[in-house]
Amino acid sequence: MISMSKQTTPGQENYVTINLNLTFWLPVTWICILLFSVVFADFLPFNDPTESDFTALKARPSYEFFLGTDVLGRDIFSRIIYGARISLTVGFFAPVLGMIIGLMLGMLAGYYRQKLGSFIVGLMDVILAFPNIVLAMCILFFAGATMFNLILVLSITSIPANTRIARASTLVFAGREFVLAARSQGASDLRILCQEILPNIILPQLAYILSFMSIVIMIEGSLAFLGVGIPPPTPTLGSMIAQGFSDINTDPHITFLPALFLFLTVLSLNLIGDQLRKKFIIRQSAI
Amino acid sequence: MLHYIRRKLFHLIPITFAVTALSFFFVNLLPGDVADAIAGVGTDNAVVDEAVVAAIREDLGLDRPLLNRYLSWLGNAFTGEFGKSYQTGQSVFDAIVLRLPVTLQLLIMAQCLAVLFAIPAGILAAYRAGKPTDKIITTLTFAFLAAPSFIIAIILAFIFAVVLNWFPATGYVPLSEDLYSNLRSFLLPALALALIEWPILSRVLRNDLIETLQEDFILLAKAKGLSYAYILLRHALRPSSFTLITIVGIQLGNLISGAVIVESIFALPGIGTLLVASIHAREILMVQGIIVIMAVAYVIINLVVDILYGALDPRIRQ
Numbered sequence: 119m120i121s122m123s124k125q126t127t128p129g130q131e132n133y134v135t136i137n138l139n140l141t142f143w144l145p146v147t148w149i150c151i152l153l154f155s156v157v158f159a160d161f162l163p164f165n166d167p168t169e170s171d172f173t174a175l176k177a178r179p180s181y182e183f184f185l186g187t188d189v190l191g192r193d194i195f196s197r198i199i200y201g202a203r204i205s206l207t208v209g210f211f212a213p214v215l216g217m218i219i220g221l222m223l224g225m226l227a228g229y230y231r232q233k234l235g236s237f238i239v240g241l242m243d244v245i246l247a248f249p250n251i252v253l254a255m256c257i258l259f260f261a262g263a264t265m266f267n268l269i270l271v272l273s274i275t276s277i278p279a280n281t282r283i284a285r286a287s288t289l290v291f292a293g294r295e296f297v298l299a300a301r302s303q304g305a306s307d308l309r310i311l312c313q314e315i316l317p318n319i320i321l322p323q324l325a326y327i328l329s330f331m332s333i334v335i336m337i338e339g340s341l342a343f344l345g346v347g348i349p350p351p352t353p354t355l356g357s358m359i360a361q362g363f364s365d366i367n368t369d370p371h372i373t374f375l376p377a378l379f380l381f382l383t384v385l386s387l388n389l390i391g392d393q394l395r396k397k398f399i400i401r402q403s404a405i
Numbered sequence: 406m407l408h409y410i411r412r413k414l415f416h417l418i419p420i421t422f423a424v425t426a427l428s429f430f431f432v433n434l435l436p437g438d439v440a441d442a443i444a445g446v447g448t449d450n451a452v453v454d455e456a457v458v459a460a461i462r463e464d465l466g467l468d469r470p471l472l473n474r475y476l477s478w479l480g481n482a483f484t485g486e487f488g489k490s491y492q493t494g495q496s497v498f499d500a501i502v503l504r505l506p507v508t509l510q511l512l513i514m515a516q517c518l519a520v521l522f523a524i525p526a527g528i529l530a531a532y533r534a535g536k537p538t539d540k541i542i543t544t545l546t547f548a549f550l551a552a553p554s555f556i557i558a559i560i561l562a563f564i565f566a567v568v569l570n571w572f573p574a575t576g577y578v579p580l581s582e583d584l585y586s587n588l589r590s591f592l593l594p595a596l597a598l599a600l601i602e603w604p605i606l607s608r609v610l611r612n613d614l615i616e617t618l619q620e621d622f623i624l625l626a627k628a629k630g631l632s633y634a635y636i637l638l639r640h641a642l643r644p645s646s647f648t649l650i651t652i653v654g655i656q657l658g659n660l661i662s663g664a665v666i667v668e669s670i671f672a673l674p675g676i677g678t679l680l681v682a683s684i685h686a687r688e689i690l691m692v693q694g695i696i697v698i699m700a701v702a703y704v705i706i707n708l709v710v711d712i713l714y715g716a717l718d719p720r721i722r723q
Contacts, residue, residue, distance in 0.1 A: 244423040246655075247700040251662035252680065256692055257431065259684045336553040340666055343555045344681055356555075363559060363670075367567055374563075377556045385551035392547075 142393045145386030152383060156203040165193035167200040168351045178371070188362065188372050197353040198379050204354050205383070207265070208338045212272035213330035219273065220280020221323055225311055227281065228288025239285070242278040250275040251337055255346050263348055272337055276330045283326060287319040328391030332384040339380050355380045409715045417708050424704055425482065428697040429475050461491065487694035492686060497694040500679060508675035510580065511664055514591055515598030516653065522603040523649075527610030528637055534615050542611075546604035554663040558597040558670045565593055577673050594671040598663050602656060609652050613645040647718050654710030658703055 155162060170190045179186045185195040227238035245253075254271045261267045291297060292315065300314050341347040342356025350357060355376045362372030461467075465488075467474075481487070487497035530542040549557075565572045572593050578586040617623065618641055626636045665677035672678070676695060683691035 240420060240423070243420055243704075244427060246658060247420070247424045247703045248427070248696065249658040249662040249665070249699060249703070251665060252696060252699060255665075255680070255684060256696060259692075260431075260689075332551065339553050340555055340662075344666065344669060346684065359555065359559065366559070366563055370563060373559060377559065381552055381556060384553070385548065388547060388551050 141389055145389045148382060148386045152202060155199050156206055159199050159203060164196035164199060167192060167197040167353050185375050186371055194375055197358055198376050201353040201355040201358055202379060204348055205335045205338055208268050208272060209331045209335040211269045212334045213276050213327050215273035216276030217280050217327055220277045221284045224281040224284025225288045225315060228285040229292055229311055242281050246278050251340055254337060254341055258346050263346060272334045284319060284323055287322055288315055291315050291318050325395045328387045332387040335384055410712055413708055413711050420704055421701060424700045425479055425697055428693060428700060429478055433471060488690040490688055490691055497691050501694060501698060504674060504676050504679050507673055508664055510591060511594055511673060511675060512660060514595035518595055518599035519602035519606055522599060523606035523610060526607040527614060530611040531614035532637060546608050549600055549604040554601045555666045555670060557600050558667050561593050561597050594667045594673055597667050598660060601663055602660060605656060606649060606652060610645055610649055613648045614641055617641045617645055647714055650710055651714055654707045657706055661699055
């Protein structure tokens with residue numbers, strides 16, 4: 119009786135029969151449009167994001183400059199698109215890399231629970247002890263702020279969470295009968311991990327990747343805002359916001375337009391990720 | 406309980422070692438020469454004397470083996486000796502101690518505000534789970550989760566300092582000078598941090614409370630005829646508050662990251678601004694000192710949280 123009532127917990131009942139509605143399709147549309155503009159930015163009729171028009175400094179939105187111009191007379195709209203290109207590139211590759219590494223570590227930690235497992239868990243505790251932006255800032259500063267380093271550094275910040283998720287689901291499946299059956303047939307550990315456990319845990323893991331993408335995009339924005347991201351003249355959303363901040367009294371649109379794009383993109387990723395997670399009926403871990 | 410604390414303390418030792426080692430090594434193992442970096446070789450406007458680089462190398466003992474240097478650095482670090490700044494000559498430890506109260510006050514105020522927002526929101530959402538109230542609160546948490554700290558801070562600064570002109574956008578007043586002005590100068594930054602923290606706490610609390618509300622003892626309390634408000638506050642919130650404490654500890658890292666950004670925006674002279682300034686000024690020893698102090702503080706605070714959790718909830722100790 120008690121266990122039955124637990125299955126129909128309020129707020130969780132919709133986890134089973136969730137319909138993908140507007141809060142799913144609207145974000146998907148936004149991300150698709152953004153992706154399209156970002157990928158084909160070079161072929162679309164956008165202004166040059168680094169070219170200054172000194173006759174139109176800090177211009178308001180107009181026909182010529184769709185979203186106005188910044189303090190150096192550069193077209194805000196095309197700067198946002200080119201900035202989003204960096205955010206999305208980093209936001210795609212860093213979580214994917216982090217997920218691959220985290221998945222491997224988590225499976226190992228969940229399968230070999232004894233020494234290797236506690237070593238990996240301890241290692242993750244160590245990484246978690248460094249605040250992610252602080253860690254990224256320092257490594258980028260010493261190693262140089264290139265795209266490659268940025269992806270590498272930000273993938274590190276998503277490894278601990280990925281490892282934890284993968285470890286938890288591996289622990290569940292490692293004790294199941296089919297794993298025992300495979301082992302009794304003489305399957306090697308590697309075969310069990312890749313053929314028996316991986317297919318079962320990969321989908322739930324993938325459901326989290328959109329959340330990691332949104333986190334990475336936020337961190338990338340913060341780093342650029344603090345001036346340790348990809349250096350100028352390459353436009354990034356964070357550096358545009360930082361640059362506009364000094365003129366916030368007179369021309370708030372220079373700051374708030376890129377901020378709005380960043381916000382909507384992160385929100386969309388969160389919303390899509392959340393709905394997908396609910397569809398996969400994974401018991402939501404608290405964080 | 407003693408056994409539990411001992412086990413936790415025992416766990417602390419390897420973690421602390423690893424954390425300090427990582428702080429030390431990643432500065433030293435990264436590409437480029439530390440002495441070159443301090444002297445500014447490779448920067449645009451630097452005319453660097455080879456003798457200066459050699460002097461720095463000598464001073465830091467960079468020709469000694471890495472492990473040897475790590476051990477002596479660790480030994481010095483335990484006594485609060487992280488070296489000194491090459492530009493101002495100020496001791497790294499003194500600089501950090503000078504800035505620490507600002508960051509601590511910011512973190513504590515932000516955490517209190519976040520808990521203050523999160524508890525009512527979490528309780529309301531759990532109580533009204535699935536109903537419009539819950540949906541509104543959930544939507545709000547989503548919106549705030551999608552806003553990076555620097556955007557929230559900028560929006561707050563714009564609304565309250567530029568448009569309404571209620572609070573100063575920048576300018577820090579020490580606590581010893583004037584309590585009222587001090588709180589005024591901290592309110593916006595603390596609010597910015599609290600606004601990124603509360604959705605996480607609120608969502609955790611909501612999910613936890615929903616689960617607690619299914620328990621038998623809640624049913625019993627209802628059967629006894631206790632009022633719903635009483636049950637929520639006295640019976641349901643208590644077990645869920647343990648989870649809240651753990652999340653507060655885990656979230657500390659995020660909060661520190663947020664503090665670095667918020668401090669720079671509101672020009673609060675805390676550890677965060679020191680870190681950003683030190684990075685731009687290539688003060689490697691300062692950066693190293695700040696990182697290791699932040700990381701060790703995180704480890705120790707989470708240990709305290711763990712012990713507290715064990716003390717409050719006997720089930721955890723096993």
